Amino acid sequence: MPVLEVKNIKKSFGKTKVLKDVSFSLEKGQVLVIIGSSGSGKTTLLRCLNFLETPDEGQILVNSKTLFTPGQKYTDEQIRENRLHFGLVFQNFNLFPQYNVLQNVLLAPTLLKKGTPEQLQQQGKDLLERVGLSDKLESYPYQLSGGQQQRVAIARALAMQPEVLCFDEPTSALDPELTGEVLRVIKGLKSADSTMVVVTHEMEFARSVADVVIYMADGVIEEMGTPEQVFDNPQSEKTKAFLHGAQSF
Amino acid sequence: MSFMEVTAFLWEGFQISLLIFAVTLICGVPLGLPIAFCSMSKFKPLKALSKIIVWIVRGVPLMLQIFIIYYVPGLLFQKPLFSQVDRYFFINYGVADAGRITAVLIAFTINYACYFSEIYRGGIESISKGQYEAGYVLGLTKGQIFYKIVLKQVIQRIVPPMSNEIITLIKDTALANCIVVCEIIKQANELAATKALVWPLFYTGVFYLLFVGLLTIVLGRAEKKLSYFRS
Ligand SMILES: Nc1ncnc2c1ncn2[C@@H]1O[C@H](COP(=O)(O)OP(=O)(O)O)[C@@H](O)[C@H]1O
Numbered sequence A: 001m002p003v004l005e006v007k008n009i010k011k012s013f014g015k016t017k018v019l020k021d022v023s024f025s026l027e028k029g030q031v032l033v034i035i036g037s038s039g040s041g042k043t044t045l046l047r048c049l050n051f052l053e054t055p056d057e058g059q060i061l062v063n064s065k066t067l068f069t070p071g072q073k074y075t076d077e078q079i080r081e082n083r084l085h086f087g088l089v090f091q092n093f094n095l096f097p098q099y100n101v102l103q104n105v106l107l108a109p110t111l112l113k114k115g116t117p118e119q120l121q122q123q124g125k126d127l128l129e130r131v132g133l134s135d136k137l138e139s140y141p142y143q144l145s146g147g148q149q150q151r152v153a154i155a156r157a158l159a160m161q162p163e164v165l166c167f168d169e170p171t172s173a174l175d176p177e178l179t180g181e182v183l184r185v186i187k188g189l190k191s192a193d194s195t196m197v198v199v200t201h202e203m204e205f206a207r208s209v210a211d212v213v214i215y216m217a218d219g220v221i222e223e224m225g226t227p228e229q230v231f232d233n234p235q236s237e238k239t240k241a242f243l244h245g246a247q248s249f
Numbered sequence B: 001m002s003f004m005e006v007t008a009f010l011w012e013g014f015q016i017s018l019l020i021f022a023v024t025l026i027c028g029v030p031l032g033l034p035i036a037f038c039s040m041s042k043f044k045p046l047k048a049l050s051k052i053i054v055w056i057v058r059g060v061p062l063m064l065q066i067f068i069i070y071y072v073p074g075l076l077f078q079k080p081l082f083s084q085v086d087r088y089f090f091i092n093y094g095v096a097d098a099g100r101i102t103a104v105l106i107a108f109t110i111n112y113a114c115y116f117s118e119i120y121r122g123g124i125e126s127i128s129k130g131q132y133e134a135g136y137v138l139g140l141t142k143g144q145i146f147y148k149i150v151l152k153q154v155i156q157r158i159v160p161p162m163s164n165e166i167i168t169l170i171k172d173t174a175l176a177n178c179i180v181v182c183e184i185i186k187q188a189n190e191l192a193a194t195k196a197l198v199w200p201l202f203y204t205g206v207f208y209l210l211f212v213g214l215l216t217i218v219l220g221r222a223e224k225k226l227s228y229f230r231s
């Protein structure tokens, strides 16, 4: 039974059709990597999953429960509850500057009463240990490198225990020498019960972490398959051209 | 008149300057908030209305606004509306029976609330969309996002411009002079007219300078306290 089902999602901004009928599903524990050139609609798709954008058409289901179906009016409260199924790690981190590292991680679970203060404190520290930041609990975001900030953002997203965790180009705002530490952390999260959707341009990483790869072009899924299928034996001419372009850098 | 006598006489006036200063801050700082929210409202008529009010209040000299608030009720209702208020609250402040002080306080409060509202609006609008979105994807409510994430960053950003306005305010209180409210410069003028003493007029500067010095220290501390993070 799939954790996530996305059915025929369409989304336009004014006259620009950004997503044109996108469908896929994801099993528990799977990592989906989405690749594609800039402007192909990858961010918009993740924003739809996190209800930062409302699709024009299509359905989103988590564990067979329909979270979104068009035509229905959703209250702020329903949208908020829907968002709890997903987490999103942004390209530019968006940490809360006035809170230290541990406070950033604890803010949402504390406000939404996900446990006793002691439990949450412990859980927050454990998460930060997992992303290798145990020695930075009291640092403020401006005191951290980009790679460290992004790892805090990952811990912050994990603290809400989302069923599907999304990453939108988590390393593209980083200096090249800092991408490795973040990619290693993401890879380390892969486990039987963590389902992830990762948008990235890091092809090596994509190949090594993905269970499923989607190549998006102009708002459609141009190609979908295992990493071997998509990277080694692409069917579509567009995919071939894209992969060739990516290699030649 | 001895130096001490002049000082005491001017101090009486400066108390009125301080009264105007305090009331304007206590009322204007909170009143700026609803004005700021209205001018950011998605409801167009409300937004337009508040923008027009802010435009008028910032576009017309404060002295003229004082005249309007003081004289217009009298012209409309044939009697000064604020004299009761004056008598009730400010009976100890010299010419308190004509509604002068109340008129000045109202004019200052409205004027400064509009200036403050623009500072608030600028501060709120300067917070990146990413901060709200980070809150949304964590499942926080709009209220939680505003109070727990946005507010402190806004406060950090508005403290410097607010400090400027607050320092301007104490000097602006001299405008109350125009409807014969006995603030400090009026008092000094009184001495020039009745005792042919000009130096107290210059001496008033010392009062302002000392107070502005105090404000600078207090506001600087607040700024420093909020500088533990960078946004
Ligand atoms: N809020 C928006 N308003 C208008 N156009 C948008 C908006 N968001 C994205 N777009 C457009 O949608 C297209 C896809 O954007 P995006 O999803 O960010 O692509 P990607 O992440 O693959 O680079 C782009 O042409 C972009 O200009």
Ligand SMILES: [Mg+2]
Binding pocket: A042, A043, A044, A168, A169
């Ligand atoms: Mg993008």
